[in-house]
Amino acid sequence: MARALSVSLGERSYRIVIGDRSAWQADPLPELVERGREGLLVTDANVARAWLPDVREALEARGLRLSVLTVPAGERSKGPDALATVYDALLAAPIRRDGWVVALGGGVVGDLAGFAAATYLRGIAWIQVPTSLLAMADSSVGGKTGIDVGGKNTVGAFHQPRLVLTDPGFLVTLPDAELSNGLAEVVKAGMIADPVLFDLVESRAAAVLGRDPAVLEELLARAVQVKIAIVEEDERESGKRQLLNLGHTFGHAIEAALDYRGIRHGEAVAIGLVAACRLSTLLGLAPSELVGRIEAVLGSCGLPIRGPGIGWEGLRPRLEQDKKAREQGWSFVLTGGVGNASVHRRVPEAAVREAAAYAEA
Amino acid sequence: MARALSVSLGERSYRIVIGDRSAWQADPLPELVERGREGLLVTDANVARAWLPDVREALEARGLRLSVLTVPAGERSKGPDALATVYDALLAAPIRRDGWVVALGGGVVGDLAGFAAATYLRGIAWIQVPTSLLAMADSSVGGKTGIDVGGKNTVGAFHQPRLVLTDPGFLVTLPDAELSNGLAEVVKAGMIADPVLFDLVESRAAAVLGRDPAVLEELLARAVQVKIAIVEEDERESGKRQLLNLGHTFGHAIEAALDYRGIRHGEAVAIGLVAACRLSTLLGLAPSELVGRIEAVLGSCGLPIRGPGIGWEGLRPRLEQDKKAREQGWSFVLTGGVGNASVHRRVPEAAVREAAAYAEA
Numbered sequence: 257m258a259r260a261l262s263v264s265l266g267e268r269s270y271r272i273v274i275g276d277r278s279a280w281q282a283d284p285l286p287e288l289v290e291r292g293r294e295g296l297l298v299t300d301a302n303v304a305r306a307w308l309p310d311v312r313e314a315l316e317a318r319g320l321r322l323s324v325l326t327v328p329a330g331e332r333s334k335g336p337d338a339l340a341t342v343y344d345a346l347l348a349a350p351i352r353r354d355g356w357v358v359a360l361g362g363g364v365v366g367d368l369a370g371f372a373a374a375t376y377l378r379g380i381a382w383i384q385v386p387t388s389l390l391a392m393a394d395s396s397v398g399g400k401t402g403i404d405v406g407g408k409n410t411v412g413a414f415h416q417p418r419l420v421l422t423d424p425g426f427l428v429t430l431p432d433a434e435l436s437n438g439l440a441e442v443v444k445a446g447m448i449a450d451p452v453l454f455d456l457v458e459s460r461a462a463a464v465l466g467r468d469p470a471v472l473e474e475l476l477a478r479a480v481q482v483k484i485a486i487v488e489e490d491e492r493e494s495g496k497r498q499l500l501n502l503g504h505t506f507g508h509a510i511e512a513a514l515d516y517r518g519i520r521h522g523e524a525v526a527i528g529l530v531a532a533c534r535l536s537t538l539l540g541l542a543p544s545e546l547v548g549r550i551e552a553v554l555g556s557c558g559l560p561i562r563g564p565g566i567g568w569e570g571l572r573p574r575l576e577q578d579k580k581a582r583e584q585g586w587s588f589v590l591t592g593g594v595g596n597a598s599v600h601r602r603v604p605e606a607a608v609r610e611a612a613a614y615a616e617a
Numbered sequence: 618m619a620r621a622l623s624v625s626l627g628e629r630s631y632r633i634v635i636g637d638r639s640a641w642q643a644d645p646l647p648e649l650v651e652r653g654r655e656g657l658l659v660t661d662a663n664v665a666r667a668w669l670p671d672v673r674e675a676l677e678a679r680g681l682r683l684s685v686l687t688v689p690a691g692e693r694s695k696g697p698d699a700l701a702t703v704y705d706a707l708l709a710a711p712i713r714r715d716g717w718v719v720a721l722g723g724g725v726v727g728d729l730a731g732f733a734a735a736t737y738l739r740g741i742a743w744i745q746v747p748t749s750l751l752a753m754a755d756s757s758v759g760g761k762t763g764i765d766v767g768g769k770n771t772v773g774a775f776h777q778p779r780l781v782l783t784d785p786g787f788l789v790t791l792p793d794a795e796l797s798n799g800l801a802e803v804v805k806a807g808m809i810a811d812p813v814l815f816d817l818v819e820s821r822a823a824a825v826l827g828r829d830p831a832v833l834e835e836l837l838a839r840a841v842q843v844k845i846a847i848v849e850e851d852e853r854e855s856g857k858r859q860l861l862n863l864g865h866t867f868g869h870a871i872e873a874a875l876d877y878r879g880i881r882h883g884e885a886v887a888i889g890l891v892a893a894c895r896l897s898t899l900l901g902l903a904p905s906e907l908v909g910r911i912e913a914v915l916g917s918c919g920l921p922i923r924g925p926g927i928g929w930e931g932l933r934p935r936l937e938q939d940k941k942a943r944e945q946g947w948s949f950v951l952t953g954g955v956g957n958a959s960v961h962r963r964v965p966e967a968a969v970r971e972a973a974a975y976a977e978a
Contacts, residue, residue, distance in 0.1 A: 336697070336701070340697070340766070343766050343767065343771065343772060344767065347766075347767045347768060347771060371736075374774070375732075375736065375772050375773060375774055376771065376772060377771065377772075377773075378761065378763060378770075378773040378774055378775055379774065379775070379853075400739065402739060405701070405704050405708075406704065406705065406708045407708060409739075410704065410708060410737065410738065411704060411736050411737060411738075412736060412738075412739040413735070413736055413739055413740065413774065414739055414740070492740075
């Protein structure tokens with residue numbers, strides 16, 4: 257079985273096909289990626305070893321002609337030097353205005369190759385083939401691309417792909433810790449807007465960690481649909497898209513305090529989700545049982561629910577940075593219970609501190 | 618007297634104010650650039666010497682708070698190294714998501730600072746203050762930004778400014794050759810769509826070269842309006858915006874053959890306009906007198922109408938590159954007379970060669 261979800265953004269609309277590679281063959285290619293056009297596939301060394309031959313064959317069977325650039329695996333490929341190698345490969349191919357880019361990999365490859373596509377010749381088409389759960393469930397929806405220049409995601413663009421090909425089968429080679437990393441965003445999506453998804457993770461965590469294909473497909477379809485609905489309302493993150501930051505204000509503060517080292521994004525988000533739920537109960541928005549429920553589901557996903565013990569003095573300036581950016585007092589996405597989230601402004605600092613002490617210390 | 622023209626592009630709409638700096642004071646600032654927000658002004662060393670104190674004062678009188686980055690004058694500031702210095706300055710300020718960039722300068726500064734604004738934090742607002750005639754009449758309309766990475770304009774973005782402040786008074790310090798450089802695009806605008814503008818240049822070339830403020834303001838308002846009308850119909854250059862390439866297919870081929878050295882863009886466009894008019898008459902689209910008329914007006918603007926003698930063997934591969942990109946045979950913007958232009962496909966090569974031999978050899 258396979259599914260195709262639509263992201264409706266006017267002339268920037270696209271389809272997300274979730275299924276194995278035979279499902280890709282059945283899906284029509286977007287007009288701009290028709291037979292005979294040239295593309296550059298960007299991937300990393302780990303993904304290339306596991307999946308490049310298969311993916312290349314599947315895409316070339318559709319009549320696409322591909323050059324390939326393999327960048328080193330890991331965060332170091334999310335900077336100006338790696339970007340320069342992508343531009344070099346685009347110019348060397350050469351890829352013209354009617355060509356496109358394929359990003360085969362996780363978040364780093366998607367951010368890097370997507371940003372190159374956003375800016376090469378003032379923007380060419382791109383296809384995203386996510387291989388990590390985080391990329392499948394989260395970053396492949398919404399067109400955020402970018403690199404790190406003197407800071408995290410300081411340079412980037414909103415540039416929607418023309419097509420996303422998501423094969424849960426790729427997850428068999430994903431390390432367990434990376435699978436858990438992606439599950440944090442799935443749990444978040446359920447908490448924001450989909451109780452059925454939340455229940456699915458609660459009841460089938462073992463099957464998910466065992467890479468059960470049917471469960472993964474259902475889980476991905478639901479998580480992606482949550483994000484689609486929000487992105488369709490607010491493509492450029494000026495309003496409703498803030499809801500996606502549930503757990504992320506704390507999470508980003510933790511990551512920034514650690515200089516993005518020694519903790520995965522999903523791990524920081526998991527701790528942030530506990531803090532956000534605790535803050536929601538402190539403010540009387542959600543029943544106190546919610547905290548135990550989020551802790552249980554995150555734990556069953558192999559995610560941390562406490563730590564890393566930075567403390568309020570280390571965390572506060574990172575949280576304040578977010579605050580200053582909005583100039584509207586402490587602002588948080590909070591939850592009234594599973595399937596329900598909203599933005600709250602002027603949250604009392606004492607409650608923020610108590611929630612942080614609960615989850616983070 | 619001052620004028621304000623509107624560029625209507627939905628949520629990306631903006632105003633172009635043409636007049637001296639007292640006119641700027643009278644014009645309302647766009648919502649996003651309101652009192653108290655931080656901006657980075659990017660300029661080059663030549664412009665800084667002549668105009669930075671005045672412009673800074675005029676903008677700060679509006680309550681804007683400015684950091685300043687001065688890059689070296691000239692094309693060398695249109696590359697990745699200069700871009701890195703702009704990002705550094707944005708991060709150091711620091712400019713946040715609600716901050717903006719001011720580009721004070723000619724085409725290079727506008728392209729560089731505009732591209733930095735397009736990509737910093739996935740896009741922040743920018744104000745363009747053009748100081749060359751080319752930037753005032755042409756590049757300040759339409760949001761094209763970019764840098765040179767292994768080729769001309771290989772990396773860039775469409776990113777509309779929030780406001781353009783055009784003061785013809787800046788042109789008193791512009792070298793004569795640079796004034797002529799900009800006039801090529803003005804003549805082109807007249808040829809495409811505005812016979813009154815074309816007549817104005819024909820009849821008042823001496824006043825223009827003498828920097829007569831009233832004549833310059835009228836000329837700028839008309840040239841800008843031609844471009845606005847076309848950009849409004851086709852923001853991302855997928856259709857009608859091609860008309861703006863009148864004279865540019867030949868012109869770009871000449872520039873590329875010379876590796877963009879030793880010839881100004883407007884000079885290449887002037888020769889390209891002669892070639893395009895000659896090609897139009899060869900194909901029976903325009904009366905043969907048109908060629909003499911374009912030559913006379915370009916000559917009176919101090920622009921070349923022949924040369925630089927690359928020859929067909931050098932020019933052809935550059936023209937073919939354009940051809941291959943479209944895969945529709947030789948394609949040119951041609952004219953049926955002053956105020957009239959359209960795209961023609963499958964133009965016979967013999968006619969192209971004859972037109973090139975006439976104008977270029």
